[in-house]
Amino acid sequence: MRPLSLKTKAIALFSAIALAPVAVAVVLLADVNQRAVRTSEESLQAAILSEVASASIQLVRDVESDAVAAAAIFGHAAGGAIRDEDAVASVRALVATRALIDAVRLEVPEAGIGTVIRKASSSADVPAAPPALRRLADERGVGFGVVGPARGLLVARVRPPEAAGGPAAAGGPAGYVVAQVELDVLARDLAAIAERHFGGEVRLLIADHDRRAIASFGLPGAAPGSDVSALPLWSKLPPGAVWTDKLTLVGPHDEGGHRMIGVIETLPDLGWAVAIWRPEPVAFAALDEMRRRGLAVAAGALVLALALAVFTAGHVTRPILHLVAQARLIGARRWRELALGGARRDEIGELTTSLGRMADDLEQGEAEIAREAKLRGDLGRFMDKAVVDAIVRGEHPLALGGKRAPVSVLFADVVGFTPLAESRDAERMVALLNELFSMLTEIVFRHGGTVDKFIGDCVMAVWGAPLAQEDHARRALAAAEDMMRFLETANEEWREKYDIEVRLGIGVNSGEAIVGNIGSDKRMEYTVIGDVVNVASRLEAIAAPNQVLVSEATRDLAGDAFPLRALGERNLTGRKTTTVIYALDAG
Incomplete structure (x- = not known):
C-alpha cells in the first residue's frame, strides 16, 4: 500500500483544522436552538393553557353569578322584602334571559321543599344538591362539584338580607338555589x-x-x-x-x-x-429543519476547507460564533438585538438566513397569537362572530366607512303584531318573540347569513356581507322557505301555549349596497344601507300574511331553483318607478 503523499496529508490536516470549528459551531447551534425552540413551545403551550383555564373558570363563574342572583332574590323573599310569588316570577325572568341555564331548583331540605323553576320553552330538570355541596355552600356561600359525566352542580345558599335594626333572625330552615353546569361546552x-x-x-x-x-x-x-x-x-x-x-x-x-x-x-x-x-x-419541526441546514453548511464548509485550508478556518469560525450569540439572543427573546443581516453568499450566509427566518417566524407567530387572542376577546363581546372573524383575518377594517358589494336582504315581520300585543300580557308576548327570533336567527345562520338587526317585531338579515357569497340570492330564498315551514309546526304549539297564531310577511331583494361600519369613532355598527334595503323593506310591508314577496333582481340571480310566481308590477312607497315582484310558493 502506497503511503499518502505530504500534499494529501496537508490537505487532510488543514481540512480537519478548518472543519473542526464548523462542526463544533453546528453542534452548539443545534443545542442552543433546541433550548430556544423548547422555551418557545413551552411558552406557547402555557399561553394556550391559560386560555383553556380561563374558559373553564368563566363557565362556572357565569352560572355561579346567575345562581347567586337567584339566591339573593329568594333571600329577599325569605326576609319579607318581597312576596314569594314575585320572587319566583323574578327568578323565572332571570332564567329566561340566560343562555347557560335552562332551570334552577329552590330547595329547603328541612321543610321538604324542592321546586324547579325553568324557562317557558324548557322541560329541563335540576337534581337535588348532595349534602356535601350544601355544606360547602353553608361555609362559603356557594359550592360547586362534578356530579356526572359532563355535568356539574352549583349550589348557592339563600340568606335573608340584614334588617334595618340589625341582622336577620337566624334559626330558620336553610334554603339553597341549585343550578346545573353543562360541562360539554x-x-x-x-x-x-x-x-x-x-x-x-x-x-x-x-x-x-x-x-x-x-x-x-x-x-x-x-x-x-x-x-x-x-x-x-x-x-x-x-x-x-x-x-x-x-x-x-x-x-x-x-x-x-x-x-x-x-x-x-x-x-x-x-x-x-x-x-x-x-x-x-x-x-420541534423547525429544529429538525435547522439541523438539516446545519449539516448542509458543514458539508459546504468541508468543500471550502479543501480549497482554502487554514485561511478559511479562521474566516468561517468568526461568523459561526456570531450565529451562536444570535441564537442565544433568540432563546432570550431579545428580538431587537438580533443582527442577522449581511451579504455572505456561502453556507454561513445560508445558515444566517435560515436562523433569521426562524427568528422572524417565532417572533411573528407569538405576536400574531397574542394579537388574535386579544382582538377576539375585545371584539367578541360587541360584534357578530362573522364580523369578528373577518376582522381577525384582516378582511374587514375597524375604521368607519364602507364599500359596495352585491348582497341579498331579507325582512321578516310579524303581521298584525301591535293589536296582538295590546290585547295580551306583555311578558308572554316577549317570551313569544324571543322564541320566534331565536329560531329565525338559527335559520339565517344555517344558510350562511348574518342577522343585521332586530327592529321591534321585525328581523333584518343579509347574505353576501361581510363575506362574499356568489349564491347569496339562493341562500336568502332558502332561508325564507325554512321560515315558513317553521311557522307551520311552531304555530301548533303557540296556539296551545299563547293562544296566538303568528303570521309572517317576508320581503327579499338583491342588488348592490354599501356595507361597512356606520356610526362614530366611539360607537359603530356593521350594517348594510342603500336602495336594495329599502325595496326589501317595502316588499315586506305589502306582503300578505304568510307570504314571501321577491324582487325581480333576486329572481334573476336565483334562477329556476325556487317556485316563483309572477305578480306583475307594483308601486312601492318612495319609488317613482314600478317594481316587478314575485311570490315564493314555499312547499
Missing part, C-alpha cells in the same frame, strides 16, 4: 382552540381531582367521566400534590415510547387540572 372550546392554534395536532385535557375526564381533545377513549389516572403525563406531578393548590408544571414525558412535551396547570378554585401536550417531533 368545554369540549367544543377545546376543539376550537386546538384547531385555531395547532391545526388539531395537540392533546388537551380537563380533569377533576379524582382524575376523571371532564373534557378532552385528541384523546380517544377519554370520554367525559372516564378514568384518566393512567395517563403518563401525571408522572410530572409531585407526590401528594393537591389540586386545590396552585401548580404549574412544564416539561417532557414519555407516552407509548414517544417523547412528549407539555404543561399541567391546576385550577384551585374548581379543584381541576388542565393539561396540554404534543409529540416533540411535531413541536
Whole structure:
C-alpha cells in the first residue's frame, strides 16, 4: 500500500483544522436552538393553557353569578322584602334571559321543599344538591362539584338580607338555589382552540381531582367521566400534590415510547387540572429543519476547507460564533438585538438566513397569537362572530366607512303584531318573540347569513356581507322557505301555549349596497344601507300574511331553483318607478 503523499496529508490536516470549528459551531447551534425552540413551545403551550383555564373558570363563574342572583332574590323573599310569588316570577325572568341555564331548583331540605323553576320553552330538570355541596355552600356561600359525566352542580345558599335594626333572625330552615353546569361546552372550546392554534395536532385535557375526564381533545377513549389516572403525563406531578393548590408544571414525558412535551396547570378554585401536550417531533419541526441546514453548511464548509485550508478556518469560525450569540439572543427573546443581516453568499450566509427566518417566524407567530387572542376577546363581546372573524383575518377594517358589494336582504315581520300585543300580557308576548327570533336567527345562520338587526317585531338579515357569497340570492330564498315551514309546526304549539297564531310577511331583494361600519369613532355598527334595503323593506310591508314577496333582481340571480310566481308590477312607497315582484310558493 502506497503511503499518502505530504500534499494529501496537508490537505487532510488543514481540512480537519478548518472543519473542526464548523462542526463544533453546528453542534452548539443545534443545542442552543433546541433550548430556544423548547422555551418557545413551552411558552406557547402555557399561553394556550391559560386560555383553556380561563374558559373553564368563566363557565362556572357565569352560572355561579346567575345562581347567586337567584339566591339573593329568594333571600329577599325569605326576609319579607318581597312576596314569594314575585320572587319566583323574578327568578323565572332571570332564567329566561340566560343562555347557560335552562332551570334552577329552590330547595329547603328541612321543610321538604324542592321546586324547579325553568324557562317557558324548557322541560329541563335540576337534581337535588348532595349534602356535601350544601355544606360547602353553608361555609362559603356557594359550592360547586362534578356530579356526572359532563355535568356539574352549583349550589348557592339563600340568606335573608340584614334588617334595618340589625341582622336577620337566624334559626330558620336553610334554603339553597341549585343550578346545573353543562360541562360539554368545554369540549367544543377545546376543539376550537386546538384547531385555531395547532391545526388539531395537540392533546388537551380537563380533569377533576379524582382524575376523571371532564373534557378532552385528541384523546380517544377519554370520554367525559372516564378514568384518566393512567395517563403518563401525571408522572410530572409531585407526590401528594393537591389540586386545590396552585401548580404549574412544564416539561417532557414519555407516552407509548414517544417523547412528549407539555404543561399541567391546576385550577384551585374548581379543584381541576388542565393539561396540554404534543409529540416533540411535531413541536420541534423547525429544529429538525435547522439541523438539516446545519449539516448542509458543514458539508459546504468541508468543500471550502479543501480549497482554502487554514485561511478559511479562521474566516468561517468568526461568523459561526456570531450565529451562536444570535441564537442565544433568540432563546432570550431579545428580538431587537438580533443582527442577522449581511451579504455572505456561502453556507454561513445560508445558515444566517435560515436562523433569521426562524427568528422572524417565532417572533411573528407569538405576536400574531397574542394579537388574535386579544382582538377576539375585545371584539367578541360587541360584534357578530362573522364580523369578528373577518376582522381577525384582516378582511374587514375597524375604521368607519364602507364599500359596495352585491348582497341579498331579507325582512321578516310579524303581521298584525301591535293589536296582538295590546290585547295580551306583555311578558308572554316577549317570551313569544324571543322564541320566534331565536329560531329565525338559527335559520339565517344555517344558510350562511348574518342577522343585521332586530327592529321591534321585525328581523333584518343579509347574505353576501361581510363575506362574499356568489349564491347569496339562493341562500336568502332558502332561508325564507325554512321560515315558513317553521311557522307551520311552531304555530301548533303557540296556539296551545299563547293562544296566538303568528303570521309572517317576508320581503327579499338583491342588488348592490354599501356595507361597512356606520356610526362614530366611539360607537359603530356593521350594517348594510342603500336602495336594495329599502325595496326589501317595502316588499315586506305589502306582503300578505304568510307570504314571501321577491324582487325581480333576486329572481334573476336565483334562477329556476325556487317556485316563483309572477305578480306583475307594483308601486312601492318612495319609488317613482314600478317594481316587478314575485311570490315564493314555499312547499
